[in-house]
Amino acid sequence: MQRLKGFREFFPEPLPPGEEWSCDLRQYIFDCWRRTARRYGFREYDGPPVEPLSLYTAKSGDEIVSQLFNFLDKGQDAVSLRPEMTPTVARMVAAAERAYRKPIKWFSMPQLFRYEAPQKGRLREHFQFNCDLFGEEDPAADAEVVALLIDVLRALGLTEEDFVVRLSSRKAWQAFYEAEGGKPEAASEFFQAVDKMEREDPGTLARRLAPTGVTAEAVAQFIDAGLPTPELQGILDNLTARGLGAYVKIDYGVIRGLAYYTGVVFEAFDRKGEFRAIAGGGRYDNLVSVLSGGKVKLPALGFGMGDVVLALLLRKRGKVPSFASTIDVMVLVEDETLRVDSLALVQRLRESGKAVDYSLTPMKADKQFKRALEMGAAHWARLERGPEGVILRVKDLRSRTEQVGTPDSAASLV
Amino acid sequence: MQRLKGFREFFPEPLPPGEEWSCDLRQYIFDCWRRTARRYGFREYDGPPVEPLSLYTAKSGDEIVSQLFNFLDKGQDAVSLRPEMTPTVARMVAAAERAYRKPIKWFSMPQLFRYEAPQKGRLREHFQFNCDLFGEEDPAADAEVVALLIDVLRALGLTEEDFVVRLSSRKAWQAFYEAEGGKPEAASEFFQAVDKMEREDPGTLARRLAPTGVTAEAVAQFIDAGLPTPELQGILDNLTARGLGAYVKIDYGVIRGLAYYTGVVFEAFDRKGEFRAIAGGGRYDNLVSVLSGGKVKLPALGFGMGDVVLALLLRKRGKVPSFASTIDVMVLVEDETLRVDSLALVQRLRESGKAVDYSLTPMKADKQFKRALEMGAAHWARLERGPEGVILRVKDLRSRTEQVGTPDSAASLV
Structure with missing residues (x-):
């Protein structure tokens, strides 16, 4: 009578032998997420953990669809446990935006699911802090969202020595791709290839790039140059005004896998490079329109931060407080x-x-x-x-x- | 691109037209649940929202199994979204109890699921505050758990004018059933019949009771007499010592539908009788043993309190605070x-x-x-x-x- 593979049980501390997920640490992280989001004027929302499968296929991000925890329910409807929150929040905002002042600043802390071939240590669920801002296309909005990301990690005791936010831009990449003569129909494959290049060998990258018409050398040069667009420079200046300049850098090595990003994209990493990304996000100015059948157009951006890498990082850096005192x-x-x-x-x-x-x-x-x-x-x-x-x-x-x-x-x- | 039927979206206030579920109110309720449980020395845990179907069939409570949100996953495993938390926590405690002092006092706030024929206003999910105490068979444990239930509702602003906890006992019912010559093999049907009698007409009750050998008249007399067992009297005295006597009464009209209860059972109702039960629970001294294949024996009891009836009741009684101030x-x-x-x-x-x-x-x-x-x-x-x-x-x-x-x-x- 065991739990299913890839699912966690969260125990109160001190943890029983063989268990590694602390409900006390989880709650500490959740409290920090919520408190920091509120300091930034973000409001909490939540959506269903089960959604119509079509909510995810609508964006045609095939990469993620193959990993969905989807199934037929008893009524033979094609549904899925939610793999991400962005389509849900985009739908909610599209339906309800007239009731709210712009910009809409919302956060949520959903449990998300995927169905992958069982692998040692690979989880099929995690919790993700989601912050999104709707209705403002100015880079000041991007800066506000990135500042929140930074301050959440700072509130957990992490410093500029521990992490950095790598800022990039789909627009900059698109301009590069066009300037290099990349084939328009292969643009999506190109973004995927660049997204994976840090985790794959040069041979694989070359194979992936071949149909796009852009060379690995040109890609490497573009990343090395790292010239900020005016938009990215505006974000850097804004964050510097807040005293957060040391937490960000321009880095075109980041491009993000999901199909719906349209502008600035970013990922937070531990400085030592020991873990996968701590958080990631970007602009998705078209998604609300797509999910509302063109009825609502709202520029949007946001990020997600999972609990798994974060908990591992906090442990490794000695930033987990003691939960030994349970009563007064x-x-x-x-x-x-x-x-x-x-x-x-x-x-x-x-x-x-x-x-x-x-x-x-x-x-x-x-x-x-x-x-x-x-x-x-x-x-x-x-x-x-x-x-x-x-x-x-x-x-x-x-x-x-x-x-x-x-x-x-x-x-x-x- | 709508949400699935029976699932809720929680919006920040002020609510958009047509929406009735406030994420602000939900968080207010969650905070109150968590804060009160901690005051009582209860520790938080959580388990997987997807479980093996066998976790629920093991208890052979057929009534609930027919309503499960169960399905075959991509690996063709029979799984279910969790319909209740008790089997999960009983499994966790059975596996880990040696790492914890007794009594183990735990709480959780899971989202639970069921799959019923779609009906107007019937939800397929809700959140439920679950408090359980393991390792103490003395009625002092029952009193501690009922006191917590009462204090959670008081912390939400409800008073003895608003609600009452109806205390009953499976043991008292079992003794009555045997004294009346009830057929041992029909005991489960008997409990089901009594559980439903307040919501069904006398004809249905009589039909349900026929195979048990006990008459509706005897049942009515037993409930009317309402004589407390020594165990129930001990709980009343304990709650009176805390100043909470006015919040409870002996009422054998409560018996609880689930098959696994073994002793004291209870339900909280609004005094005006406008809503379904606010909360319910009881003792299930055998479940840990059943789920651990007889390896671990731990007396246990607990209760669940859903967010739906509670939110409706708080609204109706004017106990919902204003969420108008969102920034400092x-x-x-x-x-x-x-x-x-x-x-x-x-x-x-x-x-x-x-x-x-x-x-x-x-x-x-x-x-x-x-x-x-x-x-x-x-x-x-x-x-x-x-x-x-x-x-x-x-x-x-x-x-x-x-x-x-x-x-x-x-x-x-x-």
């Missing part, structure tokens, strides 16, 4: 005649906002105390019978100081 | 020669933790100001050229007061 107060019940009062104390402390635990059934005092330490409690609290009635004793387990008060004073003592 | 500060850029400095100001404010927006491109001053009001900004901030250089002016839009400082002082002025 352990209520010790040493005198069982005070259990009813202790339950009232637990309730009072929880109502004051504290995370509180206690032993559900009678337990030896030293074992309760040990448990308080194991759970990383900041305090313990205990009711005691004194000469003048029941008193409350609270111990701060960090400063080792004790305080005594009435049971009613609990919230003020911890 | 609007930075006004009225002098375009100060745009670079304004970007630095935006960055500084965001780094101080504020949610900040600004116009990406040049915009008339009055329009920027109007936008600040529309977005519910608490402040606007503006750079101005003065006789002694650039100054920062900040206006508190609630108190209508203005402050002036240097651009560096931004974080201290808002």
Whole structure:
């Protein structure tokens, strides 16, 4: 009765033997994604995890369709678990854009799926932070989105030593392709070839380029020159004004695989080159129009950042905080005649906002105390019978100081 | 290019015409679920949204299997989108319980799925708050879990006037069934009949009861008497000690449909009876053993609370907060020669933790100001050229007061 291959279970820390995915770390990452997006004025949305298959075939990005987790549902409809969020959000915006001021700045944190031949360590799902901006074609929008990408990683403790955003442009590549006499009908193959060149050998690149009419040498020269277009220069200047210039560079080695990109494209990488891309995105000015049958035209751009590479990178760079403290107060019940009062104390402390635990059934005092330490409690609290009635004793387990008060004073003592 | 029937899209507020699911309200509910569970010392976990079909057939709850969103994947494996979380968490705990102290207190907020004949307004997915406690058979554990259920609803602003938890017991029902001479092989049908009796007419109940050997009159008398077992009395006393006695009552009209319950069962309902159950759960002391092939025996109980009924109830009772304020500060850029400095100001404010927006491109001053009001900004901030250089002016839009400082002082002025 195992879980399916390629799917993860997320456990609370400390992780059981053999498990590597921490729900505490996941939540830490999710909180950081959400908090940073909100600081940028982005609003949260979500869509269905199951979509009509045609939503993905409409864009005719055949590369990704072959990897879909698609199936026939009981009603014999062709559907798919979502492999990416962009078509969903483009559809939602196309349908609802009149209700919102422009630019529309939205984010989401969907779980995404693909169906690949099972391979060791290859997952069939991941979570992806998606940020998109609709309704603004000025490069100032691109800069705003890239700045958000950078600040999310900074909020997770990563610095300019740890990562860089490589900025490129489909328009620059298109101009190059035309100038080099590339065959118009092979443009899509050309983008695919360049997208894969860093992961494949020179022979494969040459084979892929052959039908396009552009040489590997010309491609290499274009990347080496790395001359920014005015658009890219505008983005660099904007990010520099924010103090984020050190986090970006022009790098035409990035082109992105998906068919729908139309302008600026970018990917974030760890500086040491140990991992796959941390995040990637770009402009897709035509997709809303395609998905709305031409009814709505809205320039758009966005990026996705997955949880898998990010978690591995944070671990490797020692940027994962400790999740050892799970409660604020352990209520010790040493005198069982005070259990009813202790339950009232637990309730009072929880109502004051504290995370509180206690032993559900009678337990030896030293074992309760040990448990308080194991759970990383900041305090313990205990009711005691004194000469003048029941008193409350609270111990701060960090400063080792004790305080005594009435049971009613609990919230003020911890 | 529509979404699939029975699936929701969650939009940021204000909602577009025709849409009823607010992502802001959803996140408000999620935050409340998570915060309250943590106050109770519950830890978060998650499992795969796709599971082997056998995970659900193993329990042989045929009623639910017929409604599964199951399918054959590309590898011809029989799988299902998860219809409930309990089998998943029982498997996770069975596999990993040695790594955790008992009792294990876990929560999750999965999206769940079912495939029913399309009906108006019937959804094929919902989100469900799941809280489970493993490793404690004492009724003190049942009380802890029911208290958490109550406090989640209280944290959402609902009171004892709004809802009540109806407490029942499979054991009490089993004892009644045996005392009445019910046929052992029809026990499961008997529980199903009782589970449905509140939603069906007396004729149907009589037909369902016929093969069991127990009469509808005996059932009605048992429910009317409502005598608490010692176990249920213990739970009532425990909740009363916490000051939560007014939120529960013994009510054998609740029995729960699922096959795996073994002891106490409960459901939360709105007092006015306008909605289906808000939440439901109970003890399932054998499920971990069943799913681990008898290797792990752990008493267990838990509950699930869906987001759909809850959102409808909160709306109906006027307990939904306003989500009109989406940013803290609007930075006004009225002098375009100060745009670079304004970007630095935006960055500084965001780094101080504020949610900040600004116009990406040049915009008339009055329009920027109007936008600040529309977005519910608490402040606007503006750079101005003065006789002694650039100054920062900040206006508190609630108190209508203005402050002036240097651009560096931004974080201290808002």
